Amino acid sequence: MGIYSAPGVADADVVGPSVFADYGRGETDLEFNVGVPGEFRFSSRDDDTESFVWSIDGDGPSGTTPADATGWGTTMIAPARPGWQTLSVLGVEHDGTRSGTTEYEFRVDNGPLVTGGMTAEDDPVLVGATLTYHLAPRRPGVTAYVFQAEGLTEFTVPARADGTADHAWMIPHPDIRTLSIRSRTADGTLSEPRYPYLSVNGADPVITQSGGYGLNMAMTFRALSPMPGVTQYTAVLDNTPSTQQVVSAGPDGSASFQYTVSKRGQHSVVIHAVNASGARTGSRVRTWTASDRPIVTSAEFPLDSAARSAPGTFTFTPRLGGTTAYEYSFGGATTTLAANPDGTGTLHWTPPAMGAYTLSVRSLTANGTRSELTAGHTFTVAPRTGTLTSFSPHAVQAGAPRTITLTGTELTAQDKITVQLPGGSSTPTTIKSVSADLTTLTFTADLTTAKPGLADIVLHSAATGELAGRYTIIIDPAPALRVTKAPAITGSAKVGAKLTATAGTWTPAATSVKYQWKSNGSAIAGATGSSYTIPASQVGKRLTVTVTASRSGNTTTSTVSAATPAVVKGPAAKATTKPKITGTPKAARTVTATPGTWSPKPTTYKYEWRLNGKLIKGATGKSLKLKSTMRDKKLTVTVIAVRHGHVDGRSTSAAVKVRR
Incomplete structure (x- = not known):
C-alpha cells in the first residue's frame, strides 16, 4: 500500500469550502510522507471570502491561508505524524462572518518500501513456496521489520545498519489472504503497514477414486498435491477422527488410501498434505454414494436406448461384497443367475418381441443377504435398418x-x-x-x-x-496358373526310342494337364499323350512337348519344355541267325544267300559277295553264279539289313570253298 497521492476532493456541506490536496483519499504516492509538504487548495462557495482557517486534528499543524480574488486559497502543509488524519477548514469573509466547516480525511503513509514477492499479474503462488522480500525504510532510525500474516503469530526481521533488510518467507498454510509489513524503530514505534500483493494457491490434492462403490468393497483414493516437497498426506473418512490415516508420499509425490464402508448413503473423504517444512495444503473433499445395487451394463441394450431385435449380453457388476448370485426379472418372474468367479454376472438374452423392457437386478450373498433392487435398466427393442x-x-x-x-x-x-x-x-x-x-x-x-x-x-x-x-x-480376370518347375522330356532322341514328358510343377497345383508333342516347333498329329515313340520321319529334327495346365478358378496356362537334341537313327538290326550260302559251290553252278534272322525285322536286304575276303565287283544280288576262276577259293556273303531310320545291320556267312 502506498501514500495517497492523487488530488482528493472533499465534498463539504452547502456552507463549507471545497478541498483539493496532494494527499489524496484513496491513492498511494510514495513521494509524500511525515514532514513532507503537500499542496492543499481551498475553494470558497462565497465570493466575499477573505481567508481560510484550517487545522489538523486539533493538535497538529494549523494556520490561516488568504483567499485570492477568485475565492481560492493555496497552502503547503507538512503532516507531523503518520496515519489517518482530518483537516478541518472554514472560510472567513471580510466582515468576519465564518462559513461552515469542511472535514477532509487523508492518510499519511510512512510504511516501508517493499519490493520482490509477487505482483497482481503473477499466477497465485503455491502454498509451501517461498517469496523473497526486499525492505527499505521510509523514515529514520529503522532497526527491524514486523511481519504479520493472517492467522499467524507476528515475527520480526532485523534491519541492517542502513535500515534495509531481505527476507525469504515460506507460505505455511492456504488460508493466508493478507500480509502486512511495518518498520520499527529502536523505541518500538511502528510505521504504517505495507500490504504486499498476495494470492495463494492452496495446492489442494487432486484425488482420484477407484474400486468398489458398493458396501464392504475397498475404495482406493490416490492423492497428489502440486505443493513442492510433499512428505505425507492425511485422510479422514466421514469427518470421523478415528478413521484418520497418515501416509508418506511416494517417489512421485502421491499417496494412496483405502477405505471400506458398510453403510448405504453418501460418504466423504478429506485429504490434505504437508511438506518437510510444515507447510500444509488446503483440504480436498471427495464424496460418493455407497450403494449395494449391482451395476447393469450392456453393449447391445444400452440404458434408455433403442436396441435391435438380436441376441445380446448384460453384465452385472456387484457392489455388495461376497456376491455369489443375482436375481433378475424383465417385469415378470424372477430368475436366479450364478455369479462368475470374480463376482460379476453375465446374462445372455434374446428379445422375445419388439417393445419396451425394464430389467431389474439385485445381488445375493452366500448367507442370503440381498442388495437393494436396481432402479431399472430400461430400453426399447425396435427394428432398425442397417x-x-x-x-x-x-x-x-x-x-x-x-x-x-x-x-x-x-x-x-x-x-x-x-x-x-x-x-x-x-x-x-x-x-x-x-x-x-x-x-x-x-x-x-x-x-x-x-x-x-x-x-x-x-x-x-x-x-x-x-x-x-x-x-x-471390380471383378478382375481369374489368376493364371504359374509354372514353378518346367516340363521336361526323358529318354533318348533316336528313332524307335520312347520319350516321356513330365508335367512340371504348377502353383496352385493343376488339376489336369494336356500334352502336345512338336517337331521343330510344329505339332505332331495325334501325339497328345505323356509319351511318344520316335518314328523314322523325325530323324534330324528336335522335339518338344507343350504342357497345358488347368484348374478350376484359374486361367489355363501352357508352357513348353526344352527341346531334345536332333533325333538320330535307331540302332542297327542284329542277326539272331547268321546268313549262309546254299547250293553246290562248284564252277558254273549258282549259289544263293539266305539272309538269316534279324531283330528288329529289316525292311530290305542287300548283299556283298567276297572271294578270299575280297569284294567281288558287281556281285550284289542274292544269288551268284560261280566261275572257273573262283576254284579253290573261299566264298563268303555279307548280308546288309536295311531298316528305315536305322543304321544298316551287317552279318557275314561262314566261308565255303569253291570246288572244281
Whole structure:
C-alpha cells in the first residue's frame, strides 16, 4: 500500500469550502510522507471570502491561508505524524462572518518500501513456496521489520545498519489472504503497514477414486498435491477422527488410501498434505454414494436406448461384497443367475418381441443377504435398418469364391446380400461372420464363372427389408496358373526310342494337364499323350512337348519344355541267325544267300559277295553264279539289313570253298 497521492476532493456541506490536496483519499504516492509538504487548495462557495482557517486534528499543524480574488486559497502543509488524519477548514469573509466547516480525511503513509514477492499479474503462488522480500525504510532510525500474516503469530526481521533488510518467507498454510509489513524503530514505534500483493494457491490434492462403490468393497483414493516437497498426506473418512490415516508420499509425490464402508448413503473423504517444512495444503473433499445395487451394463441394450431385435449380453457388476448370485426379472418372474468367479454376472438374452423392457437386478450373498433392487435398466427393442459405409477389397479376381468385407451399422447374419455380375446375372453369397458390435460383416461370393467387369453388391436389412446400401466392385480376370518347375522330356532322341514328358510343377497345383508333342516347333498329329515313340520321319529334327495346365478358378496356362537334341537313327538290326550260302559251290553252278534272322525285322536286304575276303565287283544280288576262276577259293556273303531310320545291320556267312 502506498501514500495517497492523487488530488482528493472533499465534498463539504452547502456552507463549507471545497478541498483539493496532494494527499489524496484513496491513492498511494510514495513521494509524500511525515514532514513532507503537500499542496492543499481551498475553494470558497462565497465570493466575499477573505481567508481560510484550517487545522489538523486539533493538535497538529494549523494556520490561516488568504483567499485570492477568485475565492481560492493555496497552502503547503507538512503532516507531523503518520496515519489517518482530518483537516478541518472554514472560510472567513471580510466582515468576519465564518462559513461552515469542511472535514477532509487523508492518510499519511510512512510504511516501508517493499519490493520482490509477487505482483497482481503473477499466477497465485503455491502454498509451501517461498517469496523473497526486499525492505527499505521510509523514515529514520529503522532497526527491524514486523511481519504479520493472517492467522499467524507476528515475527520480526532485523534491519541492517542502513535500515534495509531481505527476507525469504515460506507460505505455511492456504488460508493466508493478507500480509502486512511495518518498520520499527529502536523505541518500538511502528510505521504504517505495507500490504504486499498476495494470492495463494492452496495446492489442494487432486484425488482420484477407484474400486468398489458398493458396501464392504475397498475404495482406493490416490492423492497428489502440486505443493513442492510433499512428505505425507492425511485422510479422514466421514469427518470421523478415528478413521484418520497418515501416509508418506511416494517417489512421485502421491499417496494412496483405502477405505471400506458398510453403510448405504453418501460418504466423504478429506485429504490434505504437508511438506518437510510444515507447510500444509488446503483440504480436498471427495464424496460418493455407497450403494449395494449391482451395476447393469450392456453393449447391445444400452440404458434408455433403442436396441435391435438380436441376441445380446448384460453384465452385472456387484457392489455388495461376497456376491455369489443375482436375481433378475424383465417385469415378470424372477430368475436366479450364478455369479462368475470374480463376482460379476453375465446374462445372455434374446428379445422375445419388439417393445419396451425394464430389467431389474439385485445381488445375493452366500448367507442370503440381498442388495437393494436396481432402479431399472430400461430400453426399447425396435427394428432398425442397417447402413453401409465401406467395403473391401475394391477389386477381386474371378475364377473362385471370393471373400468380401462390409463395414457399417446394424449388420446381421440374417441380412440379404446380392452380387449382380457383369451381364445382369447374380451369384450365390454366403455370410461368414458378423462382428459383435454389428459393424463388420464378411461374406463370400461365388465368382467361379464370373466375367471380368463391374459388379454391384446390394445389401437389404433383415430387420426392415429396406435397402441398406449398394457398392460397385471390380471383378478382375481369374489368376493364371504359374509354372514353378518346367516340363521336361526323358529318354533318348533316336528313332524307335520312347520319350516321356513330365508335367512340371504348377502353383496352385493343376488339376489336369494336356500334352502336345512338336517337331521343330510344329505339332505332331495325334501325339497328345505323356509319351511318344520316335518314328523314322523325325530323324534330324528336335522335339518338344507343350504342357497345358488347368484348374478350376484359374486361367489355363501352357508352357513348353526344352527341346531334345536332333533325333538320330535307331540302332542297327542284329542277326539272331547268321546268313549262309546254299547250293553246290562248284564252277558254273549258282549259289544263293539266305539272309538269316534279324531283330528288329529289316525292311530290305542287300548283299556283298567276297572271294578270299575280297569284294567281288558287281556281285550284289542274292544269288551268284560261280566261275572257273573262283576254284579253290573261299566264298563268303555279307548280308546288309536295311531298316528305315536305322543304321544298316551287317552279318557275314561262314566261308565255303569253291570246288572244281
